Amino acid sequence: MTERIGLKVRTRSAPRVLHQLTGVIAQHDGDILSVDITGAGTAEARVYFEIDLPEPPKLLVEDLGQLDVVHSVELVNTLQTIYGKRIIIMGGGAQVGQVAIGAISEADRHNIRGERISVDTIPLVGELPLADAVRAVARLPRASALVLAGALMGGEITEAVKEVRALGLLVVSLNMAGSVPDVCDLVVSDPVQAGVMTVMAVADTAKFSVDRLKRRVF
Amino acid sequence: MTERIGLKVRTRSAPRVLHQLTGVIAQHDGDILSVDITGAGTAEARVYFEIDLPEPPKLLVEDLGQLDVVHSVELVNTLQTIYGKRIIIMGGGAQVGQVAIGAISEADRHNIRGERISVDTIPLVGELPLADAVRAVARLPRASALVLAGALMGGEITEAVKEVRALGLLVVSLNMAGSVPDVCDLVVSDPVQAGVMTVMAVADTAKFSVDRLKRRVF
Numbered sequence: 001m002t003e004r005i006g007l008k009v010r011t012r013s014a015p016r017v018l019h020q021l022t023g024v025i026a027q028h029d030g031d032i033l034s035v036d037i038t039g040a041g042t043a044e045a046r047v048y049f050e051i052d053l054p055e056p057p058k059l060l061v062e063d064l065g066q067l068d069v070v071h072s073v074e075l076v077n078t079l080q081t082i083y084g085k086r087i088i089i090m091g092g093g094a095q096v097g098q099v100a101i102g103a104i105s106e107a108d109r110h111n112i113r114g115e116r117i118s119v120d121t122i123p124l125v126g127e128l129p130l131a132d133a134v135r136a137v138a139r140l141p142r143a144s145a146l147v148l149a150g151a152l153m154g155g156e157i158t159e160a161v162k163e164v165r166a167l168g169l170l171v172v173s174l175n176m177a178g179s180v181p182d183v184c185d186l187v188v189s190d191p192v193q194a195g196v197m198t199v200m201a202v203a204d205t206a207k208f209s210v211d212r213l214k215r216r217v218f
Numbered sequence: 219m220t221e222r223i224g225l226k227v228r229t230r231s232a233p234r235v236l237h238q239l240t241g242v243i244a245q246h247d248g249d250i251l252s253v254d255i256t257g258a259g260t261a262e263a264r265v266y267f268e269i270d271l272p273e274p275p276k277l278l279v280e281d282l283g284q285l286d287v288v289h290s291v292e293l294v295n296t297l298q299t300i301y302g303k304r305i306i307i308m309g310g311g312a313q314v315g316q317v318a319i320g321a322i323s324e325a326d327r328h329n330i331r332g333e334r335i336s337v338d339t340i341p342l343v344g345e346l347p348l349a350d351a352v353r354a355v356a357r358l359p360r361a362s363a364l365v366l367a368g369a370l371m372g373g374e375i376t377e378a379v380k381e382v383r384a385l386g387l388l389v390v391s392l393n394m395a396g397s398v399p400d401v402c403d404l405v406v407s408d409p410v411q412a413g414v415m416t417v418m419a420v421a422d423t424a425k426f427s428v429d430r431l432k433r434r435v436f
Contacts, residue, residue, distance in 0.1 A: 008357065016244040018240045018244075018250050018253075019237065019240040019241050019243075019244045022236045022237040022240050023237050025237075026234040026236075026237045032236050032253075032255060033255055034253065034254045034255060035236075035250075035252065035253035035254075036252050036253075036357060036358075036359050037250060037251055037252060038356070038357070046356075046357075048357040076354075076357075077350055077354070079354060079357065079358070082347075082350050082351050082354045083340055083351070083354070083358075084340075092326070093322050093323045093325070093326025093327070094323070094326075096322050096326075097318065097319040097322040097323055100315065100318045100319070100322060100337075100339065101315045101318070101319065104311050104314050104315040104318060104339055104341050105311045105312070105315055105341075107311070107340075107341050108310070108311025108312075108314075108341035108343075109311070111340075111341055111342055111343065112343055116340075117340075118338065118339060118340035119318075119338070119339045119340070119341075120336065120337070120338040120339070121318065121322055121336060121337045121338070121339075122301055122302075122325075122329075122334070122335075122336035122337070123322050123323075123325050123326035123329055123337075124329060125326075125329065125330055129300075132295055132300050133300050133301070136294075136295070136297060136300045136301070138256070138264075139226065139254060139256070139264075139266040139294075139297065140254075140297070140301075141254050
C-alpha cells in the first residue's frame, strides 16, 4: 500500500546533498512528488520532500538519518494535506480582489466540511507577463483551476490558455474584451460568482460539474 | 557569476530519474533550490528545477539532454521571477476575504512598478489545522509574510507563530480574541489595512519598515 508522506530533513548545506538524499529514497522505491529547499547557502539547509512510499516510512527515515550530511529527519503532514487544491486568480487588482472574495467564501464552506482548497492570487499587468504566469501555472504544485480576471486579455495570453487547458487545467474567465473568453472552459460576468463557481467546480463536496453545464457563459 | 535559472525537463516516469538528474546538476556545481514534479506515474513526467548555477546554463542543458531517460530540456523563467514573494493569509472566510482585498490592491500597485508579489489564502477552521498550516508556511516556497485573520486564535496556534517568527517570517494578526495577537510582529484592527500594511512591509518599492514603527497595534 503506497502512502504519501512529508519529510522534513535538516542537512549540512553543501553541493551533492540532494543527490545523496534522492539516492537513499530511490533505494526504498520512493516516488518523489516534490522537493523544496530553504536555507540553501547557509550553515543548515531544510529540505522538504513529498514522497509516495510503498512501505512504512520508518526504515527510510532511519536510513536518511544515517547519512553524514543529515542533522535530523522528521515526518510531517504533506502540503497537499494542509493546503490542498489551489485555485489561482490573476489579472487586474480590482477584479482579482472581487473574484478572491467569492472564491475564499466558497472555499471556507467546503473546507469546513473537510476539504482543503486554497485560493492564490497575483495582480499582474501586461500581455507577456500574464502569458508567462498562465504557462507557469502548469509548474505550480497542486494547481487545479485558473481564473483570468481583467478587462482585456488576448494575443499571447490566449495561446497560453490553450496550452494549459491541453494539460488538463480548468480555466475560467470573466466576461471581458479580447479573445481569452473564447478559449476558456467557462465565462462568468460577475467576479464574485466566478470565484464561487470555480471553487465549486474543483470541490469534491459540491454537486457542480463544468462538463454537465448546458451553457458556457453566465 | 551565479545565475538563478528555471529548467523544465520532460522525462520517462521511472524510479531513480530524479537521482540521475540531480547527479548531472551536481557535476555542474548547481545549487538546487526547488524541484517540482508533475505527471509522476504517467508515461511522461515533467520535472521543474530552480537552480543557482555558477556557469552559463548551456552545458548543463546539453548534459541533461544526453541522459537516456530525458525527452527534452527547456530553460524557463523561474517561479520566483513570475510569482515573486508570497503573502499567506489564513483564518475565517469573512476576514480572509477582506484582508485579501487590501493585500491584492496594494500588491497590484507595487507589481505595476516592477515588483512581483502574490497573495495566497486558505480559509481554515480549528486550532490544530491552523497550527499545522502556520508551521507549514516555513515549508512553502517564497513565503515572506503571514496574516492571521480570524476572531479567536490561541493555544497551539500561538506556539506555531512563535516558531515561524523564529525562522524569520513576518507575522501580522487582526485585532482578535486569544493570545495570537500578543506574539505577532504587528496587530491591525481593520482587515483591509492589515492586507495593505503586510504587502508594504515586504515590498521593495515601499517606504515602510516594521522595525521602525513606534507602535505595534493599529
